[in-house]
Amino acid sequence: MPRDLEPQERTLFEAFAVLRQRVTYVGRSFEAKLRERLDDADRPRVGLGGTLGAATTQLLNLLTMFAHEPARGTDSEDSYDP
Amino acid sequence: MLWALAPTAGPDLEAWVQRAQGGGTAARSAFDHLVHTESPWLVGYLRSLLGDEGLADDAAQRTWLRAYLSLAKLQEAGAFRGWLRRIATRTAFNLRRDRGTRERYEHAAPQVTSDPGHGEATAAEDAIIACLDQLSYAYREILVLRYVEDLDLDEIQTMLDLGPSATKMRLKRARDAFRAIYEEVVDAEGP
Numbered sequence: 277m278p279r280d281l282e283p284q285e286r287t288l289f290e291a292f293a294v295l296r297q298r299v300t301y302v303g304r305s306f307e308a309k310l311r312e313r314l315d316d317a318d319r320p321r322v323g324l325g326g327t328l329g330a331a332t333t334q335l336l337n338l339l340t341m342f343a344h345e346p347a348r349g350t351d352s353e354d355s356y357d358p
Numbered sequence: 359m360l361w362a363l364a365p366t367a368g369p370d371l372e373a374w375v376q377r378a379q380g381g382g383t384a385a386r387s388a389f390d391h392l393v394h395t396e397s398p399w400l401v402g403y404l405r406s407l408l409g410d411e412g413l414a415d416d417a418a419q420r421t422w423l424r425a426y427l428s429l430a431k432l433q434e435a436g437a438f439r440g441w442l443r444r445i446a447t448r449t450a451f452n453l454r455r456d457r458g459t460r461e462r463y464e465h466a467a468p469q470v471t472s473d474p475g476h477g478e479a480t481a482a483e484d485a486i487i488a489c490l491d492q493l494s495y496a497y498r499e500i501l502v503l504r505y506v507e508d509l510d511l512d513e514i515q516t517m518l519d520l521g522p523s524a525t526k527m528r529l530k531r532a533r534d535a536f537r538a539i540y541e542e543v544v545d546a547e548g549p
Contacts, residue, residue, distance in 0.1 A: 278510045285504075288533060291540075292505035294483040300402030310393060310419050314426055318386070 371395075375435035389429070393422055396439070400446060406502045407450050409491050417453050421446040443507070447499070447517055454495055489539045497532035504529060 281289060374395075377388035397418065404414035404421075424445050432441055490498045503509045503517060515525040 278504060278508050280510050285533070288536070289505050291486065295406055295486060295506045296508070298402060298483060300398050300405065302397045302401050306397065306415060306418070307393060310422055311390065313419060313423050314389070317423060317426060
């Protein structure tokens with residue numbers, strides 16, 4: 277009971293007893309799921325440098341790919357009209 | 359399944375918290391132990407607060423995760439339960455505010471259930487929950503903190519970041535609103 281409970285609160289406090297005494301069950305799946313999330317949090321993360329490095333590599337790969345592909349619209353193949 | 363009522367916070371709990379604040383696998387095992395022993399009351403609190411099992415379980419998971427990541431910052435191991443409750447209260451508030459999440463759970467998850475078997479207690483409990491469901495979240499929150507979690511006014515004001523008079527005023531209004539709804543529910547059910 278709160279130490280500073282006032283007399284006018286007593287009835288309500290007693291009515292809420294059913295919630296205070298309620299038995300809450302937590303399934304094992306709750307703990308299993310949480311354990312997975314905690315394991316994830318424990319795993320070392322790739323830092324910002326690593327993420328940026330990976331993004332830069334991907335961008336370079338894309339640029340290289342497009343550099344070898346003829347630009348559309350300007351190439352003779354696209355503008356050729358027999 | 360785990361047993362539910364919160365054990366009294368004491369030196370044993372404090373020792374586990376200190377162990378969890380250490381390092382390595384021993385700390386992680388100690389934290390797992392805390393999850394095992396403290397989850398029933400935490401989930402029970404969140405279910406009273408949110409009125410929805412799925413949402414409450416999600417809030418409890420997020421609370422534990424946040425606690426895990428910031429446990430080192432907790433200076434007094436003895437204050438663990440209050441600290442955890444504070445994280446849970448904020449997490450619940452934020453989760454509740456996210457309407458999208460709430461609606462998703464409302465369609466997917468069953469409403470709060472409890473131990474089946476104590477018929478009369480369940481009827482009384484259902485009546486109270488039905489009334490809480492009709493209140494605004496701010497009123498529900500303060501009633502749960504006061505009459506379910508047994509907190510003093512100064513603890514509530516710290517928890518909710520309110521001044522002393524605002525806390526008293528909100529509690530009084532919440533009480534009045536609850537009583538009005540409760541009378542309607544009891545009248546509707548008849549003798």
